[in-house]
Structure formats: structure tokens, C-alpha cells
Amino acid sequence: MAVTLGKRKRRAEVKAEQPRKRERSWSRSESEDDDDETARALFQRAFEKKFQPLEVTKSTSRDEEDESEDGDEDDGLESDWSGLSEDEDAVEVVELSQPNVGAEDGFDSGKKAFMSSRPPTIDEIFSKATRKPTKGSTSEETGTEAANLKNDLALQRLLKESHLLDPSSFSKTASNPEGKGRLKALDMRLQDLGAKSSALQQEKMPVSHRKGITTKSANREATRRKEAMENGIILERQKFAAKSQKKRDRGIGGPGVGKFQGGTLRLSSRDLKSIEGSKGKGKGGKRGKR
Amino acid sequence: MTTAPGPAPLKFTGSKHLIQRLVLATLTGRAIRISQIRASSHTAPGLAPHEVSFLRLLDAITNGSVIEFSYTGTTVLYKPGLITGSAAGYGSAGGVVRHELPADCTRGASYFITPLCLLAPFSKAQVNVLFTGPGVITSATPTGDISVDTVRTAILPLYKSFGIENNLELRILRRSNAGPGGKGGGGEVQLVFGHQVRLPKTIHILSGGRIKRVRGVAYAIGVAGANNARMIEAARGVLNEFAPDTYIYSDVSSAPLIPAPERNNANAKRKIGLGFGLSLVAESNTGELYSADIASAPSGGEVPEDLGKRCAFQLLESVAQGGCASHVAAPTMLTLMAMGSEDVGRLALGKEVLGSEQVVQLARDLRDFGMSGWGMKDADEEGEAVVSIVGRGVGNVGRKIA
Numbered sequence: 153m154a155v156t157l158g159k160r161k162r163r164a165e166v167k168a169e170q171p172r173k174r175e176r177s178w179s180r181s182e183s184e185d186d187d188d189e190t191a192r193a194l195f196q197r198a199f200e201k202k203f204q205p206l207e208v209t210k211s212t213s214r215d216e217e218d219e220s221e222d223g224d225e226d227d228g229l230e231s232d233w234s235g236l237s238e239d240e241d242a243v244e245v246v247e248l249s250q251p252n253v254g255a256e257d258g259f260d261s262g263k264k265a266f267m268s269s270r271p272p273t274i275d276e277i278f279s280k281a282t283r284k285p286t287k288g289s290t291s292e293e294t295g296t297e298a299a300n301l302k303n304d305l306a307l308q309r310l311l312k313e314s315h316l317l318d319p320s321s322f323s324k325t326a327s328n329p330e331g332k333g334r335l336k337a338l339d340m341r342l343q344d345l346g347a348k349s350s351a352l353q354q355e356k357m358p359v360s361h362r363k364g365i366t367t368k369s370a371n372r373e374a375t376r377r378k379e380a381m382e383n384g385i386i387l388e389r390q391k392f393a394a395k396s397q398k399k400r401d402r403g404i405g406g407p408g409v410g411k412f413q414g415g416t417l418r419l420s421s422r423d424l425k426s427i428e429g430s431k432g433k434g435k436g437g438k439r440g441k442r
Numbered sequence: 443m444t445t446a447p448g449p450a451p452l453k454f455t456g457s458k459h460l461i462q463r464l465v466l467a468t469l470t471g472r473a474i475r476i477s478q479i480r481a482s483s484h485t486a487p488g489l490a491p492h493e494v495s496f497l498r499l500l501d502a503i504t505n506g507s508v509i510e511f512s513y514t515g516t517t518v519l520y521k522p523g524l525i526t527g528s529a530a531g532y533g534s535a536g537g538v539v540r541h542e543l544p545a546d547c548t549r550g551a552s553y554f555i556t557p558l559c560l561l562a563p564f565s566k567a568q569v570n571v572l573f574t575g576p577g578v579i580t581s582a583t584p585t586g587d588i589s590v591d592t593v594r595t596a597i598l599p600l601y602k603s604f605g606i607e608n609n610l611e612l613r614i615l616r617r618s619n620a621g622p623g624g625k626g627g628g629g630e631v632q633l634v635f636g637h638q639v640r641l642p643k644t645i646h647i648l649s650g651g652r653i654k655r656v657r658g659v660a661y662a663i664g665v666a667g668a669n670n671a672r673m674i675e676a677a678r679g680v681l682n683e684f685a686p687d688t689y690i691y692s693d694v695s696s697a698p699l700i701p702a703p704e705r706n707n708a709n710a711k712r713k714i715g716l717g718f719g720l721s722l723v724a725e726s727n728t729g730e731l732y733s734a735d736i737a738s739a740p741s742g743g744e745v746p747e748d749l750g751k752r753c754a755f756q757l758l759e760s761v762a763q764g765g766c767a768s769h770v771a772a773p774t775m776l777t778l779m780a781m782g783s784e785d786v787g788r789l790a791l792g793k794e795v796l797g798s799e800q801v802v803q804l805a806r807d808l809r810d811f812g813m814s815g816w817g818m819k820d821a822d823e824e825g826e827a828v829v830s831i832v833g834r835g836v837g838n839v840g841r842k843i844a
Contacts, residue, residue, distance in 0.1 A: 263691050266657055269613040271598035 451475040473521040488515025492549040527565035547577030550587030562635035569635040579627035582735040591721040596733035605643035609636030618715030627715035628698025647766040651728035658690035664697025664716035676750030720753040732760040765792035782833030
């Protein structure tokens with residue numbers, strides 16, 4: 153999981169770089185042309201004050217020039233000449249490329265929705281289908297948003313799992329836990345997502361081992377509490393495992409009270425109390441008289 | 443039962459609007475006696491096979507109904523019971539009531555499904571009925587029934603405005619046109635109506651809006667799929683001019699087989715219900731639906747292009763009638779409004795729809811069953827009228843204690 157995240161990140165960086173490059177190139181060409189353009193505008197305005205307004209047909213050709221300059225600045229002359237010669241006997245090729253694929257996709261999804269056994273809720277499906285392309289159009293916004301979301305996730309994870317990061321390895325560039333820490337972090341994430349039990353916990357082991365583990369953890373907890381008390385730190389309240397208050401299933405033919413063992417019915421003091429009821433307290437005594 | 447006798451049964455005559463009356467009787471819990479059913483006919487007096495079949499269906503999804511026929515079948519006494527739906531133990535196996543339609547049934551499956559849908563929201567448990575047998579015609583029929591596709595795409599969505607929208611399904615398991623002579627078919631349809639309510643919501647639907655899209659299903663059963671393409675092209679030729687967002691999906695299936703035992707082969711089967719048809723639904727921007735339906739005649743001899751064009755014209759006519767419910771949808775809408783809570787619901791209808799025989803008769807029948815009268819006034823649009831109906835809060839007896 154962590155590895156894939158890293159990969160994604162790298163890809164995002166590459167994406168982010170590309171537009172920047174383009175911007176640089178644009179800005180360069182613009183700075184060159186800026187003065188020229190303002191001068192032209194000034195001339196045009198002056199001209200138009202005296203005479204009729206000019207027809208603006210030049211702009212498109214100028215754009216083309218710009219492009220050619222961008223592409224290969226060195227041999228601009230050559231390209232100009234060759235273009236002329238080609239134009240004479242060039243066959244005009246018109247490519248009829250429609251955005252057919254998208255439409256058919258919409259058709260298919262619509263078909264699935266319309267031809268299913270449920271009454272069609274055309275609105276929802278088609279709004280979904282039309283929403284997709286609009287997302288594509290604002291790809292830059294969504295790109296930054298996605299990056300933000302990714303960073304958010306990374307930060308949240310870092311905060312949560314910072315205790316797993318070994319202080320010695322923390323100096324490394326990688327912010328993700330590695331090795332054992334990575335496994336622990338994964339396990340934590342799974343538990344956050346609702347896993348019932350930790351995947352790292354061993355299920356089967358000898359009783360002695362299990363006992364050792366429980367006593368060790370109990371000891372650790374006890375020392376922690378003790379130290380905290382000595383240092384005057386207030387800890388969270390200790391939780392005791394709640395005793396199950398369920399009624400015991402006694403089976404058929406068993407005694408209604410007590411415990412039948414070795415041919416004798418043993419009654420605990422609690423059982424006795426329950427049999428006798430509250431003796432001599434309040435109404436209980438009076439009711440006992442018959 | 444030993445309960446005290448209720449009020450005397452309402453009396454109706456004639457075979458027309460029989461289903462509508464039976465449905466209203468079941469919903470309101472009033473007993474009815476319908477007499478003189480095709481009494482003047484010498485060849486086929488009394489109840490027709492499809493009517494008997496509907497009575498059987500009512501018996502299957504209710505508990506405690508009493509149905510009594512006279513000797514000739516020209517008189518029926520129906521004392522409705524509680525609508526239990528497909529609850530286990532009342533004739534349903536595995537939660538599904540299996541309803542077989544007889545081979546001489548001339549009506550489409552929608553003849554049974556549409557009224558069943560009206561009863562289903564007021565049922566105690568969900569209604570899950572599988573229509574099967576040698577008489578299930580899923581296509582539109584010459585007798586004027588709509589196809590099951592139209593039921594699914596134009597009738598079931600109506601229930602959404604009444605707050606009934608979850609778990610509604612109409613599964614078309616096997617398609618079939620009408621068989622030879624318009625009788626029988628081998629289709630299979632399952633209706634699952636899993637949303638039961640105490641009372642349907644009060645609606646105020648006054649603006650029909652403008653058509654924004656047209657959808658449709660073309661079906662070819664046991665014949666070449668090219669018929670579909672031809673129908674679709676013809677229909678699009680008409681409709682594209684008005685609504686460019688027109689998609690008609692094509693469904694090609696093989697002909698259903700029904701058992702036809704012969705003397706030397708008991709397991710023999712034969713094909714039935716070949717043909718093709720088209721169902722179109724136009725949706726307005728306010729969500730109203732207008733539908734059109736057509737299917738090839740059982741005798742054949744019709745060109746797909748003709749059918750496609752006729753269906754498109756039919757759709758245009760339905761749209762032209764205006765209002766917020768087409769003549770197919772109006773009875774369902776109006777009945778649900780009458781069953782709603784004691785509040786005024788309003789619905790704009792085209793005057794042609796409102797003046798149709800079925801709607802007028804529905805108004806009269808509702809009055810007979812003790813529902814309030816309808817208020818009518820001109821709507822903002824020309825040729826439309828607003829019908830206001832006060833519900834009687836009859837609703838769901840099975841859900842009164844909930």
C-alpha cells in the first residue's frame with residue numbers, strides 16, 4: 153500500500169512539472185512579442201483615427217508564424233519556402249473524427265439502466281454520464297484537488313503512525329514506515345477500517361506462551377500506572393472487563409439453584425441469600441409471617 | 443366468517459370496467475355484485491377467461507376474499523379480504539405467487555400487472571407475482587393493452603411521486619407477442635413490488651414541461667432482428683426532428699415454446715408469439731412520462747417501417763394531449779390520489795384525457811365507492827384542466843397498526 157502511494161506521488165509530480173514547462177516557454181515568447189504588439193496597436197489606433205478601421209485578418213496568420221517560430225527558431229525561412237511549394241499540389245485532407253466513443257459509452261450505460269428490470273431512473277444515470285466529461289474539462293483543478301487530498305491523507309497517516317517511526321530511521325527521506333513498522337502501520341489502518349482483530353496477533357500458541365504474554369502486558373501496564381502515580385501524572389481510568397451477567401443455562405433436569413457436584417448440591421452464600429430473600433429488612437420480614 | 447354482515451354490496455352491471463371496480467372494491471373493502479356480464483351474448487356469456495384469471499389473482503394475493511359466480515358466470519359477488527401480498531403461507535411458494543394465465547387469454551400481461559400495482563402499495567407484505575403459463579403476452583396487444591416495457595418505463599415510475607419507489611421491479615424473463623388469433627403467448631414476467639406504505643403522498647403536479655428525451659424498446663421475438671432496426675429507423679425519422687435525444691434500444695429474443703402434446707409425442711412443444719413491436723416513452727423536463735405502444739398484428743402482413751412510424755405518431759399524439767399524465771397513466775394517478783390522505787391533491791390533465799371514457803367512469807365509480815367528488819378548473823395551459831381530488835385516507839388496512 154505504502155509503496156503504491158509513493159509511486160502515485162511520483163507520477164503526480166511529473167504531471168505538475170509539465171504545465172510549468174509549458175508556461176515558461178509561453179512566457180518567453182510573449183515577452184519577446186509584447187513590445188511589437190503594443191507598437192502595432194498604437195499604429196493601428198492612430199491609423200483608424202484618420203481613416204476607416206482596418207480589417208483584422210492578420211491575427212490568424214500571425215499566430216501561425218508564432219507557432220512555427222516556437223517549433224524551430226533557426227530555420228524559419230526554410231520552412232516558409234517549403235510550405236509554399238507544398239501548398240500548390242497538396243490534397244486537402246479532412247479528417248472526420250467525431251467523439252464517437254464517448255457517445256457510445258453513454259449509450260451502453262444508458263442501455264444497461266434502461267433495459268434493467270427496475271423502472272428506469274433516467275435522470276440519475278444520464279446526469280452521471282454527462283458529468284464525466286465536465287470533470288475532464290477542469291482537469292487542472294481536479295488535479296490540484298487530488299494532490300491536496302493525497303497530501304492530507306499522508307499527513308493524517310504520519311500523525312497517526314509517528315510512534316511507529318524509528319527515531320534512528322526518521323532522518324531518512326522516506327516518510328513512510330518501513331520494515332516491521334510498515335506492517336504495524338498496515339495493521340493499524342486495517343483496524344481503523346473496521347477489521348475485527350489484528351492480523352499480527354498470533355491465534356494459536358502454547359498456553360504457557362499466552363500466559364506469559366498476558367502477564368507481561370499486565371505487568372507493563374501496572375508499572376506504567378505506578379510510575380505515573382509516583383510522578384503525579386493522571387492517567388485514564390482503568391477499565392475492568394465487565395463480568396457477564398448472563399443467566400447460566402442449566403440444562404434439563406439440573407438443579408434450579410446451586411451446583412450439583414459429586415452427588416451433593418452445593419449452595420454458595422449468594423445462592424442462600426437469593427433463596428432467603430432480604431431478611432429482616434423493611435417489608436420482607438412482615439411478608440414472611442404466615 | 444361469523445362477523446356481522448357489512449353494508450349491502452354495491453351493485454354494478456356490465457362487463458366494462460370490471461377490473462377497475464374490483465380494484466376499488468379491494469382497496470376500499472366494499473363488497474360488490476356485478477351482474478349482466480355479457481348476458482346478451484349467445485356464444486360467450488359471462489366472464490371471459492382473462493377476467494376469471496384476474497379474480498383468481500385477487501384471491502391469491504388477498505386473505506379472506508369471497509368470490510361467488512352465478513351458474514352462467516354473468517353475475518359475480520366479490521367480498522374483498524385483506525391484501526396480504528406474497529406473504530408466506532397464503533398460496534405463495536418461497537415468497538412468490540405463481541400465477542398461470544390460460545392459453546385462451548387475449549389480453550396482455552399489463553392487463554393484470556397495472557391493477558396489481560395499484561393494490562400492491564397497500565398490501566401487508568411485499569407483492570411478488572410471477573406471471574407464467576401459455577397465456578402471457580408481454581407485448582402490446584390488438585385488444586389495446588400496453589406492453590410490459592411500457593409498464594416498467596412509464597407506469598412504475600409514476601409511483602415515485604407518491605413516495606413509493608423502493609424495490610420496484612418488473613422482470614421480463616421471456617418475451618412473447620400475441621399468439622395466433624391474438625390468443626395466448628409464452629412469456630414470463632415477474633412483478634416485485636416491495637414498497638408498502640400506509641398512505642400515498644399527496645401530489646401537486648401542475649406543469650407538464652417540455653419533452654427533453656425519448657427512450658424506447660424495440661423487440662423482435664422469433665423473427666429477424668432487422669425488424670427492430672427498421673422500426674427504430676422509421677420512428678427516429680419522425681421523432682428526431684422534435685427530440686434529438688432519442689434512443690431506442692433493441693431486444694431480440696427467440697420465440698417462446700409452449701407444450702403442445704401430440705398423440706405420439708407427449709413432450710412436443712410449439713413456438714408461439716412471434717412478432718415484433720415498439721414501446722416509446724417521452725420524458726419531459728419536469729419528469730412527466732408519455733408513452734406509445736405498438737406491436738405487429740398476430741395475422742402478420744405489416745411492415746416494420748409502418749409500425750415504427752405509427753408508434754412515433756402515437757407518441758406525438760400522446761404528448762399533444764398535454765397534461766401531466768397520459769391516458770395510460772391517468773387512471774393509476776387518479777386512483778392513488780383518491781386513496782391518499784385527507785388532503786387536496788392536484789393534477790393537471792389534458793382535456794382529452796380527462797374526457798376519456800375510462801377516466802369519466804373512474805370518477806363515477808369512485809363516487810359510488812364513497813370517495814369524494816373531483817374538483818375541476820381550467821389550467822394555465824390551453825386544453826388542460828386541473829383536477830383536485832380529496833383523498834379519503836383509506837390507505838393500507840394492513841399497516842394501520844405500525
